[in-house]
Amino acid sequence: MPDASSPIQSATNAARQGDVVGVGSSxxxxxxxxxxxxxxxxxxxxxxxxxxxxxxxxxxxxxSPACGDAMKIWIKVDPETERITDLxxxxxxxxxAIASTSMMSVMITEDGGKTLTExxxxxxxxxxxxxxxxxxxxxxxSVLGDKALRAAIxxxxxxxxxxxxxxxxxxxxxxxxxxxTDHDIEEAVLDGADxxxxxxxxxxVGTGDPSCIPEVEQLIRFYMEKFFGANSMGA
Amino acid sequence: MNSSRLIYLDHAxxxxxxxRVLEVMQPAFADTFxxxxxxxxxxxxxxxxxxxxRASVAxxxxxxxxxILFTSGGTEGDNMVVVGIPRAARVQIRQQCGEEAKPHVIxxxxxxxxxxxxxxxLQKSGEIExxxxxxxxxxxxxxxxxxxxxxxxxxxxxxxxxxxxxGTIQPVADVGRMLLAWRKERKTAFPYFHSDxxxxxxxxDLNVEPLHVDALVINGSKMYGPKGVGVLFLRRGVKLxxxxxxxxxERGLRAxxxxxxxxxxxxxxxxxxxxxxxxxxxxxxxxxxxxVDGLLQIPKSRLNGHPTLRLPNSANISFLDIEGEAAVLxxxxxxxxxxxxxxxxxxxxxxxxxILATGLSYEAAHGSLxxxxxxxxxxxxxxxxxxxMPGIVERLRRMSPTNLDMKYFL
Numbered sequence: 024m025p026d027a028s029s030p031i032q033s034a035t036n037a038a039r040q041g042d043v044v045g046v047g048s049s050x051x052x053x054x055x056x057x058x059x060x061x062x063x064x065x066x067x068x069x070x071x072x073x074x075x076x077x078x079x080x081x082x083x084x085x086x087s088p089a090c091g092d093a094m095k096i097w098i099k100v101d102p103e104t105e106r107i108t109d110l111x112x113x114x115x116x117x118x119x120a121i122a123s124t125s126m127m128s129v130m131i132t133e134d135g136g137k138t139l140t141e142x143x144x145x146x147x148x149x150x151x152x153x154x155x156x157x158x159x160x161x162x163x164x165s166v167l168g169d170k171a172l173r174a175a176i177x178x179x180x181x182x183x184x185x186x187x188x189x190x191x192x193x194x195x196x197x198x199x200x201x202x203x204t205d206h207d208i209e210e211a212v213l214d215g216a217d218x219x220x221x222x223x224x225x226x227x228v229g230t231g232d233p234s235c236i237p238e239v240e241q242l243i244r245f246y247m248e249k250f251f252g253a254n255s256m257g258a
Numbered sequence: 259m260n261s262s263r264l265i266y267l268d269h270a271x272x273x274x275x276x277x278r279v280l281e282v283m284q285p286a287f288a289d290t291f292x293x294x295x296x297x298x299x300x301x302x303x304x305x306x307x308x309x310x311x312r313a314s315v316a317x318x319x320x321x322x323x324x325x326i327l328f329t330s331g332g333t334e335g336d337n338m339v340v341v342g343i344p345r346a347a348r349v350q351i352r353q354q355c356g357e358e359a360k361p362h363v364i365x366x367x368x369x370x371x372x373x374x375x376x377x378x379x380l381q382k383s384g385e386i387e388x389x390x391x392x393x394x395x396x397x398x399x400x401x402x403x404x405x406x407x408x409x410x411x412x413x414x415x416x417x418x419x420x421x422x423x424x425g426t427i428q429p430v431a432d433v434g435r436m437l438l439a440w441r442k443e444r445k446t447a448f449p450y451f452h453s454d455x456x457x458x459x460x461x462x463d464l465n466v467e468p469l470h471v472d473a474l475v476i477n478g479s480k481m482y483g484p485k486g487v488g489v490l491f492l493r494r495g496v497k498l499x500x501x502x503x504x505x506x507x508e509r510g511l512r513a514x515x516x517x518x519x520x521x522x523x524x525x526x527x528x529x530x531x532x533x534x535x536x537x538x539x540x541x542x543x544x545x546x547x548x549x550v551d552g553l554l555q556i557p558k559s560r561l562n563g564h565p566t567l568r569l570p571n572s573a574n575i576s577f578l579d580i581e582g583e584a585a586v587l588x589x590x591x592x593x594x595x596x597x598x599x600x601x602x603x604x605x606x607x608x609x610x611x612x613i614l615a616t617g618l619s620y621e622a623a624h625g626s627l628x629x630x631x632x633x634x635x636x637x638x639x640x641x642x643x644x645x646x647m648p649g650i651v652e653r654l655r656r657m658s659p660t661n662l663d664m665k666y667f668l
Contacts, residue, residue, distance in 0.1 A: 088579070
């Protein structure tokens, strides 16, 4: 049983005095995320509370719970100005994924709202920057929000019979050094590469810019799931 | 912080040092600091302390003192066995099974990374043949499945005593008996039988005789002892190629000056753990069951692992439609420390290989939470988790776009 001198008990005492413990205790040092991440994780902004009552809105969705991340985004747009007046979201994912979506919802709707053209240019890096950065291995958790947003924008154009404005996703550059896009990775996966090593054998992604590897791994997982089903992952 | 008490429920990750252990360790840092290999009074005193510790550990395992090797922890012990035994057997297997034959190793799908990673690496480099034996829905290995996997060139079978993630206790004694019969029938020394007992040392009887193992690994940091020190029991006559070579310490199988304070601390911690384990098992089983019953009241939840053949301190539960890392962070904000098998909490981006091996979906693995109880755990702590958890699950589910069918749990 714990007595006053046991380590757990001393930690407990310290907690009572308010100098250690849990979230916020060691901000900037020990805790995993920056303050802005914590704020958006513990007090998420603009998440969809009541879908039925929200009314008609354009919607976009990416990911799947098997990948570990899934995201759904609804937008309301002023048809005159083409500004996004409201954005709601739902996210299945870790702290980084939730915080990233929440921050994105703020960035899109602040100052009167971004236009659809502006919103399409939002990059995961912009969101991460506003969050004060994410740990390297968490970067992949933040790359789905802008994709879901662009899907919702396409959906809005579709609903408004503006088919000429729908943009099929262009290849997005993943490896800046080798200019390798997500489509290259998609093709490698379709070609039978089911691990990072096999994908690298095909396109050398990440060898010039190792910082993109977490995102590459996430993409491999995503495409494996998309094309071959939930339990298809290689060893 | 909403709660004034820190509720640590991650004892399978590591345990705090027992003050009684710290007390016996302290003199060895500065007073009896000698090198056990030295031929003088200070060295001799250190040598005696290591010998006493070795004798104590040997007594508790019911083995000979020269069968105890001190290591830097569970990972090193496991690596020494799964790498060292196949390497030492290489020539013999070639002689017996032909020039092309490689040593063959069998391991369960839910072994710790400290076993699986070196084995996969040896397989990749072409040093061994490897068979991974599956587990059932409860995480149990089938003795017959191991028997079927045996080959004339099988040199090692590795099966953990109890799993670190889901707590399932494996039929190690049954496998040991089967292997004894197999070896006797074929008049061969192979395969040797290895068991990682790191999670079990605190709760199970570690008399190795009824287990029929040839190698057993434990470590200090899971039983209120120091980190960075472990024990490898290696049965006499088992040939092992060392990983660490140097000054010939530990019968030449693990070179390096002995970590004397750690060794003393480990021996004391093991002695206390084994002396107190029966009472602690009874106490924790009650608390663990209370926690499991309470948490399973939450809709779309499921207990991972075996309902009864599990460590008394271990509760692993999946909640559909939520992601484990987010839940761990919300629990942390309430002062409750738990862990998860979610991919997002791992460096590899893969969800728990253990939960996937039991046949559960990726969805269920991402939503798994592990609570492991320990000395400090009280009924109040357990009730606090039961009180807080439904709100956290509800909050995350309201944010989640998924509403998965229960078929993901079947």
